Amino acid sequence: MPYHLLANLVMLLHFGFILFAVLGALLVARWPRLAWLHLPAALWAVAIEFYGGVCPLTPLENWLRAKGGAAGYEESFIEHYLGAIIYPGEFPATLWIMLGLGVLIINLALYAWIIRHRRRRST
Numbered sequence: 001m002p003y004h005l006l007a008n009l010v011m012l013l014h015f016g017f018i019l020f021a022v023l024g025a026l027l028v029a030r031w032p033r034l035a036w037l038h039l040p041a042a043l044w045a046v047a048i049e050f051y052g053g054v055c056p057l058t059p060l061e062n063w064l065r066a067k068g069g070a071a072g073y074e075e076s077f078i079e080h081y082l083g084a085i086i087y088p089g090e091f092p093a094t095l096w097i098m099l100g101l102g103v104l105i106i107n108l109a110l111y112a113w114i115i116r117h118r119r120r121r122s123t
Helices: 003-023 025-030 032-051 057-067 077-086 093-122
Strands: none
Touching (some): 003 057, 025 093
8 A cells, every 4th residue: 555545644643633622522422432542632631731742643644745745744644734724834832721721611512411411411
């Protein structure tokens, strides 16, 4: 399989992980056992944003792109693919905190809704 195709698959996996980390609680509402996968994913996403870490999928995608003869990128996945949409120009440090808080708040709200909904159904 060509390296550029593998790099694109990693990119799609990475984007899917981000969606799962942010909105996976909606799946947990339907399949509660999925919380065992979603909670660590959401916490990982929050930690990456708060501490400015790099997800291991980013270097993997860059390595595959380099092996396929394409240029990688130096910034994070979010900066590279979504940065211009989210924040044109340079990414300030406060934006990373805001993104992390956004992931945290969305998930806290969704889990609160799930818990309240389940309690209502059980009574």
